[in-house]
Amino acid sequence: MNAASLLNRFLQNNTHKPKTLPTNAKALTNKILIHLSSGHLKKAVSILFASPLPFPSFLYARLFQICSSNLAIVEARKVESHLVTFATTPPVFLLNRAIETYGKCGCFDDALELFEEMPQRDGGSWNAMITAYAQGGCAERALWLFSCMNKSAVAANEITFASVLGSCAAVLALSLSRQIHGLLVKNGFCCNVILGSSIVDIYGKCRVINDARRMFDEIKNPNSVSWNVIVRRYLEMGDEEEAVVMFFKMIRINVRPLNFTFSNALISCSSIFAIKEGLQIHGVSVKIAFEENEVVMTSLIDMYAKCGNLEDAHRLFDRPGSKNVFSWTAMVSGYAMRGRTREARELFNEMPQQSVVSWNAMLAGYARFFQWEEALDLVFRMRRATKDIDHVTLGLILNVCAGLSDIELGKQIHGFVYRHGFYSNLFVGNALLDMYGKCGSLRSSRIWFLEMGRWRDRVSWNALITSYARHGLSEEAMMMFGEMQWETTPSEFTFGTLLAACANIFALEQGKQIHGHMIRKGYKIDVVVRGALVDMYSKCRCLEYAINVFKKAPSRDLFLWNSMFLGCAHNGRGREVLELFVLLQEEGVRPDHITFQGVLLACIGEGFIDLGRQYFQSMSNEYCIIPRLEHYECMIELFARYGFMDELEDFIQNIPFDPTVPMLTRIFDACREHGHSSLGEWTAQRLNELNSLTPYRFEILSESNLGT
Numbered sequence: 001m002n003a004a005s006l007l008n009r010f011l012q013n014n015t016h017k018p019k020t021l022p023t024n025a026k027a028l029t030n031k032i033l034i035h036l037s038s039g040h041l042k043k044a045v046s047i048l049f050a051s052p053l054p055f056p057s058f059l060y061a062r063l064f065q066i067c068s069s070n071l072a073i074v075e076a077r078k079v080e081s082h083l084v085t086f087a088t089t090p091p092v093f094l095l096n097r098a099i100e101t102y103g104k105c106g107c108f109d110d111a112l113e114l115f116e117e118m119p120q121r122d123g124g125s126w127n128a129m130i131t132a133y134a135q136g137g138c139a140e141r142a143l144w145l146f147s148c149m150n151k152s153a154v155a156a157n158e159i160t161f162a163s164v165l166g167s168c169a170a171v172l173a174l175s176l177s178r179q180i181h182g183l184l185v186k187n188g189f190c191c192n193v194i195l196g197s198s199i200v201d202i203y204g205k206c207r208v209i210n211d212a213r214r215m216f217d218e219i220k221n222p223n224s225v226s227w228n229v230i231v232r233r234y235l236e237m238g239d240e241e242e243a244v245v246m247f248f249k250m251i252r253i254n255v256r257p258l259n260f261t262f263s264n265a266l267i268s269c270s271s272i273f274a275i276k277e278g279l280q281i282h283g284v285s286v287k288i289a290f291e292e293n294e295v296v297m298t299s300l301i302d303m304y305a306k307c308g309n310l311e312d313a314h315r316l317f318d319r320p321g322s323k324n325v326f327s328w329t330a331m332v333s334g335y336a337m338r339g340r341t342r343e344a345r346e347l348f349n350e351m352p353q354q355s356v357v358s359w360n361a362m363l364a365g366y367a368r369f370f371q372w373e374e375a376l377d378l379v380f381r382m383r384r385a386t387k388d389i390d391h392v393t394l395g396l397i398l399n400v401c402a403g404l405s406d407i408e409l410g411k412q413i414h415g416f417v418y419r420h421g422f423y424s425n426l427f428v429g430n431a432l433l434d435m436y437g438k439c440g441s442l443r444s445s446r447i448w449f450l451e452m453g454r455w456r457d458r459v460s461w462n463a464l465i466t467s468y469a470r471h472g473l474s475e476e477a478m479m480m481f482g483e484m485q486w487e488t489t490p491s492e493f494t495f496g497t498l499l500a501a502c503a504n505i506f507a508l509e510q511g512k513q514i515h516g517h518m519i520r521k522g523y524k525i526d527v528v529v530r531g532a533l534v535d536m537y538s539k540c541r542c543l544e545y546a547i548n549v550f551k552k553a554p555s556r557d558l559f560l561w562n563s564m565f566l567g568c569a570h571n572g573r574g575r576e577v578l579e580l581f582v583l584l585q586e587e588g589v590r591p592d593h594i595t596f597q598g599v600l601l602a603c604i605g606e607g608f609i610d611l612g613r614q615y616f617q618s619m620s621n622e623y624c625i626i627p628r629l630e631h632y633e634c635m636i637e638l639f640a641r642y643g644f645m646d647e648l649e650d651f652i653q654n655i656p657f658d659p660t661v662p663m664l665t666r667i668f669d670a671c672r673e674h675g676h677s678s679l680g681e682w683t684a685q686r687l688n689e690l691n692s693l694t695p696y697r698f699e700i701l702s703e704s705n706l707g708t
Helices: 003-012 023-037 041-050 057-070 073-086 092-104 108-117 123-135 139-151 158-171 174-186 193-205 209-218 224-236 240-252 259-272 275-287 294-306 310-317 325-337 341-350 356-368 372-385 391-404 407-419 426-438 442-455 458-470 474-484 492-504 508-520 527-539 543-551 558-570 574-586 593-606 609-621 629-641 645-653 661-674 677-690 703-707
Strands: none
Touching: 023 041, 023 057, 041 057, 041 073, 057 073, 057 092, 073 092, 092 108, 092 123, 108 123, 123 139, 123 158, 139 158, 158 174, 158 193, 174 193, 193 209, 193 224, 209 224, 224 240, 224 259, 240 259, 240 275, 259 275, 259 294, 275 294, 294 310, 294 325, 310 325, 325 341, 325 356, 341 356, 356 372, 356 391, 372 391, 391 407, 391 426, 407 426, 426 442, 426 458, 442 458, 458 474, 458 492, 474 492, 492 508, 492 527, 508 527, 527 543, 527 558, 543 558, 558 574, 558 593, 574 593, 593 609, 593 629, 609 629, 629 645, 629 661, 645 661, 645 677, 661 677
């Protein structure tokens, strides 16, 4: 028979009713208290359990408190058994303490059994049971019990609501949270800062950040916990700017931040590269003596590293007490993601303890800068050094496989994913899709996509569509887009891929439909999508549409400029390219090799020989851009098309590499057409050396030959 059953029996058949505490019980009480003061809980409980006498209520309460603090479940059961056996009428508040103790020890069945056997319960009994479930991670059972409490017409108090709101936050019960919010207002608890902060927390976790902000603004005197909650929730919603704004509002009204509030604000600065605001937060931390706090110091190092201020990050990192696994990882990541992988690797090798996050940071740096061989070497070292591996590691390894086009290694990783239970991880699944697509195994990509089933999302669809579009299967990509809309909504990235597919197959009508769909559905047309639109309209010979899209851009990056340059050049509008180049310079945008390819194509189209020569020379002289193969091909075409054979001969003699067969063939044809014997014979000789199977013999084309 357990303690709860004993309770019921002794309350119904109470034959032992002492009126006063026996004298020897007082002596035993003092002895028990002495043992408790000495930290000998087991001896104290043994004395109590062996005594067939009732003890004063304060002693039971003290024993329950100590059992709870020490998670001493065996002693707690003994104390409760003695209480219900020898107390005349066990006070409800002591039984509530017993329930709380069972809850703290994680023995929810014992707590619930005692709760259900109690002949009388008060609000404290319900609170004890609800709190036990809430703090023990049984949020749904806590909410169920709260529902039972309401049906029993027992009034909830602040303690009840605090536990219930915590449970709502754990299971994201938004609808119930709104109802409880109404109850708080109805019962006059809306001014309680703890409960108000809990409501803010729930709304933020449920991603209704506007409601969270409204609730926060209704709190009359938000404390540091309230501010920490709202800053954290803005950060989690991806609104880092507002998180930083709220931090500075907190400082202006002289509320002292928690160390985690500093951390959240600094993480927000890292995410948006707000180095100026990060410096100000650093200043605040120094002013209120928080800089030496480990959490704050680590966040400062991470902020400086991610914002590219590696010198300041290293200065903080070198301070005594600043080095821990998190700050080491922040430094490694900072150097690696800035392309300084050698320094990152040196720091990584010096780490006294390397976590899976540290390995991932180093691997991500190699992958970001296409250092595939170094990345692969690091993967092998990681497998020898540790068995720890997570979904991020697998995603990065699959990225390396894609970069190396090593489908065999990719298949081995696929097998590892199955054997170690990662196959249902969406991040890993999408990385597998991307790997198969980039390695050209579209069949494997499609099979894995179908196997993903209900786990896949729009990133999965994007990966598959991109794979088909990348391999020239634009029509298949368009068909998949139709299938995609039955399952999920497309993103801006999807439309960018589809517009590129339309450009490849000159599908103007479909491109227009996609453009119209984005406008009707309110999609954001960012610079990437705008560039894809310009490219699509240009290739489909609708240059006016392309120019219109370009002009409406609120801001233009180099990708968009280049799309417009090449679009105009390929549509025979060379003069517009040259005008745009002047405008690009006025706006302070620095051209790259693609820009100059467009400019040189424009010069070819318009026959601007001298101007083309000037632009070619300015690449290296003014912009420090080393001309590439395509630029040399443009200059050869420029001279050859318009018969500037002497200039062409000089150009070929100064070319810093051996001309390719296509270059020589174009020169040979130009020499025949324009009658340039010396260069023509030299070109024929070079072609014959490179390709003896089809000999070239130079002869000047006659008028009759030209006619035929």
